[in-house]
Amino acid sequence: MSRVWNFSAGPAALPESVLRRAAEEMLDWQGKGLSVMEMSHRSPEYTDIFEKTRSDFRKLLNVPETHDVLFMQGGAVGMNAIVPMNLMNGFEQAAFVNTGAWSKKTAKEFSKYGLSRVVLDNANSVADSAVSCYVPECAPLLDRVNGQQMAYLHYCDNETISGVEFNGQVEAIASQLDCPVVADMSSNILSKTLEVSKYGVIYGGAQKNVGPAGVTIVIVDKALLNRALPICPSAFTFGTVAENGSMYNTPPTYSIYIAGLVFEWLIEQGGVQWAQSQAQEKASLLYGTIDSSTLYNCPVRTEDRSRMNVPFTLADESLNARFLSRAAEQGLVQLKGHKSVGGMRASIYNAMPLEGVKALVEFMCEFEKSET
Amino acid sequence: MSRVWNFSAGPAALPESVLRRAAEEMLDWQGKGLSVMEMSHRSPEYTDIFEKTRSDFRKLLNVPETHDVLFMQGGAVGMNAIVPMNLMNGFEQAAFVNTGAWSKKTAKEFSKYGLSRVVLDNANSVADSAVSCYVPECAPLLDRVNGQQMAYLHYCDNETISGVEFNGQVEAIASQLDCPVVADMSSNILSKTLEVSKYGVIYGGAQKNVGPAGVTIVIVDKALLNRALPICPSAFTFGTVAENGSMYNTPPTYSIYIAGLVFEWLIEQGGVQWAQSQAQEKASLLYGTIDSSTLYNCPVRTEDRSRMNVPFTLADESLNARFLSRAAEQGLVQLKGHKSVGGMRASIYNAMPLEGVKALVEFMCEFEKSET
Numbered sequence: 089m090s091r092v093w094n095f096s097a098g099p100a101a102l103p104e105s106v107l108r109r110a111a112e113e114m115l116d117w118q119g120k121g122l123s124v125m126e127m128s129h130r131s132p133e134y135t136d137i138f139e140k141t142r143s144d145f146r147k148l149l150n151v152p153e154t155h156d157v158l159f160m161q162g163g164a165v166g167m168n169a170i171v172p173m174n175l176m177n178g179f180e181q182a183a184f185v186n187t188g189a190w191s192k193k194t195a196k197e198f199s200k201y202g203l204s205r206v207v208l209d210n211a212n213s214v215a216d217s218a219v220s221c222y223v224p225e226c227a228p229l230l231d232r233v234n235g236q237q238m239a240y241l242h243y244c245d246n247e248t249i250s251g252v253e254f255n256g257q258v259e260a261i262a263s264q265l266d267c268p269v270v271a272d273m274s275s276n277i278l279s280k281t282l283e284v285s286k287y288g289v290i291y292g293g294a295q296k297n298v299g300p301a302g303v304t305i306v307i308v309d310k311a312l313l314n315r316a317l318p319i320c321p322s323a324f325t326f327g328t329v330a331e332n333g334s335m336y337n338t339p340p341t342y343s344i345y346i347a348g349l350v351f352e353w354l355i356e357q358g359g360v361q362w363a364q365s366q367a368q369e370k371a372s373l374l375y376g377t378i379d380s381s382t383l384y385n386c387p388v389r390t391e392d393r394s395r396m397n398v399p400f401t402l403a404d405e406s407l408n409a410r411f412l413s414r415a416a417e418q419g420l421v422q423l424k425g426h427k428s429v430g431g432m433r434a435s436i437y438n439a440m441p442l443e444g445v446k447a448l449v450e451f452m453c454e455f456e457k458s459e460t
Numbered sequence: 461m462s463r464v465w466n467f468s469a470g471p472a473a474l475p476e477s478v479l480r481r482a483a484e485e486m487l488d489w490q491g492k493g494l495s496v497m498e499m500s501h502r503s504p505e506y507t508d509i510f511e512k513t514r515s516d517f518r519k520l521l522n523v524p525e526t527h528d529v530l531f532m533q534g535g536a537v538g539m540n541a542i543v544p545m546n547l548m549n550g551f552e553q554a555a556f557v558n559t560g561a562w563s564k565k566t567a568k569e570f571s572k573y574g575l576s577r578v579v580l581d582n583a584n585s586v587a588d589s590a591v592s593c594y595v596p597e598c599a600p601l602l603d604r605v606n607g608q609q610m611a612y613l614h615y616c617d618n619e620t621i622s623g624v625e626f627n628g629q630v631e632a633i634a635s636q637l638d639c640p641v642v643a644d645m646s647s648n649i650l651s652k653t654l655e656v657s658k659y660g661v662i663y664g665g666a667q668k669n670v671g672p673a674g675v676t677i678v679i680v681d682k683a684l685l686n687r688a689l690p691i692c693p694s695a696f697t698f699g700t701v702a703e704n705g706s707m708y709n710t711p712p713t714y715s716i717y718i719a720g721l722v723f724e725w726l727i728e729q730g731g732v733q734w735a736q737s738q739a740q741e742k743a744s745l746l747y748g749t750i751d752s753s754t755l756y757n758c759p760v761r762t763e764d765r766s767r768m769n770v771p772f773t774l775a776d777e778s779l780n781a782r783f784l785s786r787a788a789e790q791g792l793v794q795l796k797g798h799k800s801v802g803g804m805r806a807s808i809y810n811a812m813p814l815e816g817v818k819a820l821v822e823f824m825c826e827f828e829k830s831e832t
Contacts, residue, residue, distance in 0.1 A: 090488075090493055091487065091488065091493045091494065092492070092493035092494055094493075094494050094498055096498065096499070096500040096503070097500065098500070098710065099497060099498060099499060099500060099501060099710065099713055099714075100498060100500075101494070101498050102495065102497060102498055104487065107486050107487050107495050107497070108486075108487065110486055111483045111484075111486035111487060112483075114479050114480075114482055114483035114486070115463065115476065115479050115480065115483060116462075116463065120464070121462055121463045121464035121466075121791065121793075122463065122464055122466050122473070122793075123474065123479050125471060125474060125479070125672045125718070126466050126468065126471060126472060126473050126474055127468070127471060128468040128469065128470070128471060128472075128794055129471060129673065131468070131794070161533040161534050161535075161538070161674065161712075162533050162534065162693075162695055162696070162709065163533075163695070163709045163710050164709075165694070165695045165708065165709030165710075166533070166693060166695040166696070166709060168693070168694070168695075169693030169694065169695065169696075170693070173691075173693075197693070197694055200690060200691055200693075201691065293710060295710055295713075300497045300712070300713065300714045300715075301501065301710045301711065301712055301713045301714070302533065302674040302675070302711075302712025302713070302714070302715055303674070318572060319545075319572055319573065319691050320572075321534075321538060321540070321541030321542070321545075321569070321572075322537070322540070322541065322569055323534055323535070323537045323538040323540075323541065324534070324538070324541075336537065337534065337535045337536075337537030337538060338470065338471065338535050338537075338665060338667055338673045339673065339674075340533075340672070340673055340674025340712060340715065341471055341667075341672065341673045341674070342471075342672045342673070342674070342714075342715070343672075343674055343712065343714070343715070346497070419493065421493075421494075422500055422503070
């Protein structure tokens, strides 16, 4: 067997040691004679797995006692409705920062539940080739949000498609805002340290940095557990899920177990601090290669470039197909860019080792030499 | 390694050959160098897996072209809200049959979206020891439902907790009803043949007869795809999910892959016809043992007994703990009854071989001999 370097944006590569352990334990978890997939979610064995998983996650992000950690379903797209259904009781509007496809989708879905106010926007920065993708200046948020009786301010901390990432700008002003901050961190959670207490809600679909698709991790300020609309389904009501320890309905037990193995692996590596420095090193190597080349180009403003998703184009688009097929021959796969952006995208989440990025960079240099 | 006989009500036992194949393919699916868990849901490899899974499911239940098959999230508890959010536009009430804990929960959740009319009831039949659990006579449904402008009639085809199962009573009158029938088949789907065209919606959480927890299978009449309430989340809107081939949001990819392996296994065994005759044989053996004993008793009326979940009590409750511990010594696990019913419950879904039920029956006879 030869494993490839998998640059998929999600579902994405997982640590090989996690997969190896999952394979070993598949038929017989720790001598119990059954798979984790076959365990009742109420069994003592599964309860242990679940509680360790949740507690490891709390440790990794240093989640304070003021906040609950929930394991839910529906992914970030589901959360676009689940968040307003949980937070809009007594409110009529919420504020949105638009930095790309995902935050735009969030604001659009919100309009089913209230008036969506886009208070910061870099819309169309991708389409307009003269302007790089970027994170807008966040200071004006204070004026535009405070005093407006917003239910919350939502932003997407890392735009997976366009490769635009915040670097603490909202966290830095959160305590001056008069409403809670809700952050979609689907594609960069666990890749950097956070001051969780600054957020009302942080959520993420698992399939990038956490584990298999099908589980959503939600960190929620306990003070926000009683703001659900009457039409919010019980299974998706933060308060109900919290009261029942994420077991109000049967959780996606196996996906949570895999997430738990990923958390154990991450703790062994050195936790989120390790992930953060590793992410920096990988991103620098890849962006450095792009910037020093004449063939490759990244449209994102330097200081706002995602450490997780690296989009780049080839100066000559007719080379795209050859780039992809030659990369695949070398075991570098899933590099095709999102259809709305074109070109290439290399997603380099926690589970992508530096070695994989080195292999990609080496290939990119060789390809450039041979084609130009 | 020694595998146990796992009688869990769900998440439940899976076919050993499925787990074995999942373990083998965990690090390298069919020579592609990556796990199914790591595949983009848009990749050609995963598209093949997904389409085969859906098509095998359609074949197994002979789903007609009039109906879509959707892979969703949130389980049956989620569906208690998702169904009304999808079907209540233009309606004020729906009809419910109450045969136990699950159908009761469905009617309760419904009240967030409309007026819930319980049109048939065997409520409290468990609590009242003089009356066995049973399926009420269904003919009166015609009078109670027709002409009332019901959005739909909901029933739970198999009550997992009390072990009460329908035997085609609703299907038989469905075409005489003036509203669609919605059936929760979480715990007996794929265990018997169905005339799918008779139903508006059939749904089931996967974790009993289908695969791992975290995927919900929904069969929906295409004629019902345009009845969603405006507040229905896009990710949970049947029409949106159908239009996007269950890929509007990232589906629980790995759970669907395992479900696909289960479908392949079931087809190899002989399909749903095989499952039906196997279920009958296993249930007869177990109920026969219970009925011919003086120690064991099943509270469910004979003709309404579930072929999937077999609840039974011991005449002397003080023996319960010893029964469970001695069973566990013999590798017979997860036999403790639901807390609301007490006693024991043996869940014998498709993946439980006849051999496992024979082992249980043998133990039960030995235990009775040694204790009475």
